Amino acid sequence: MTRGVSLLAVATVAGVERQGHQMCPSRRPWNAILIPIRVRERAHSKWVPDGECWISSYSVASHGYAQIGWQNKDERHVVLAHRASWELLNGPVPVGHTLDHLCKNRTCVNPVHLRVLTNFENARRTGGLDWPLGVCANGHPDRFLVEDPHRRDKMGNQRIGHRCSKCVSLSRARYLWRKRNSGKPMPFDLLLAREKPQRNGSASRILT
Ligand SMILES: [Zn+2]
Ligand SMILES: [Zn+2]
Numbered sequence: 001m002t003r004g005v006s007l008l009a010v011a012t013v014a015g016v017e018r019q020g021h022q023m024c025p026s027r028r029p030w031n032a033i034l035i036p037i038r039v040r041e042r043a044h045s046k047w048v049p050d051g052e053c054w055i056s057s058y059s060v061a062s063h064g065y066a067q068i069g070w071q072n073k074d075e076r077h078v079v080l081a082h083r084a085s086w087e088l089l090n091g092p093v094p095v096g097h098t099l100d101h102l103c104k105n106r107t108c109v110n111p112v113h114l115r116v117l118t119n120f121e122n123a124r125r126t127g128g129l130d131w132p133l134g135v136c137a138n139g140h141p142d143r144f145l146v147e148d149p150h151r152r153d154k155m156g157n158q159r160i161g162h163r164c165s166k167c168v169s170l171s172r173a174r175y176l177w178r179k180r181n182s183g184k185p186m187p188f189d190l191l192l193a194r195e196k197p198q199r200n201g202s203a204s205r206i207l208t
Contacts, residue, residue, distance in 0.1 A: 043056070067079065101113060136167055140166035145164055
């Protein structure tokens with residue numbers, strides 16, 4: 001599947017990038033490393049076709065993404081090849097954002113198969129599910145997001161996170177319904193988006 005990155009998204013993102021760099025001048029997030037143009041060009045040109053995907057000719061790391069490196073005086077840099085390829089056309093990926101493969105092919109460096117997502121939007125897309133931006137997996141608008149005081153990182157430290165308050169209520173209602181109606185099929189209004197019959201334009205679908 002091929003979908004382009006909208007010009008509006010790129011323009012918005014450029015504003016966020018400037019803001020991000022101003023706000024944290026001392027810390028350098030991973031995507032603050034400036035990829036030289038020659039490296040972007042190499043990543044953008046060395047690939048073999050697989051349908052509409054451009055399969056990078058660079059080596060694939062254990063995380064499944066192709067990587068490209070360069071030497072700058074004493075410093076050795078390695079970045080993701082798809083990011084370098086995308087940045088040739090679009091400029092740097094803004095801080096706090098990440099590139100998401102619409103084609104789900106991690107070694108693909110075709111820029112039109114990539115879209116910019118905030119780290120939050122990217123992190124909440126798990127299990128191969130995708131849905132429109134600005135809503136949760138069950139289609140509730142982001143205005144229902146609330147801070148999640150229980151969120152922990154892998155080390156058990158508290159992190160500022162968000163969760164959908166509508167989904168929390170839905171989960172509670174499903175739990176209570178199951179307790180009172182064991183074995184019966186869940187009513188339609190308590191189904192999660194991924195459990196509802198799929199039709200065109202549905203809020204959730206599984207990308208394969
Ligand atoms: Zn692709
Ligand atoms: Zn929700």
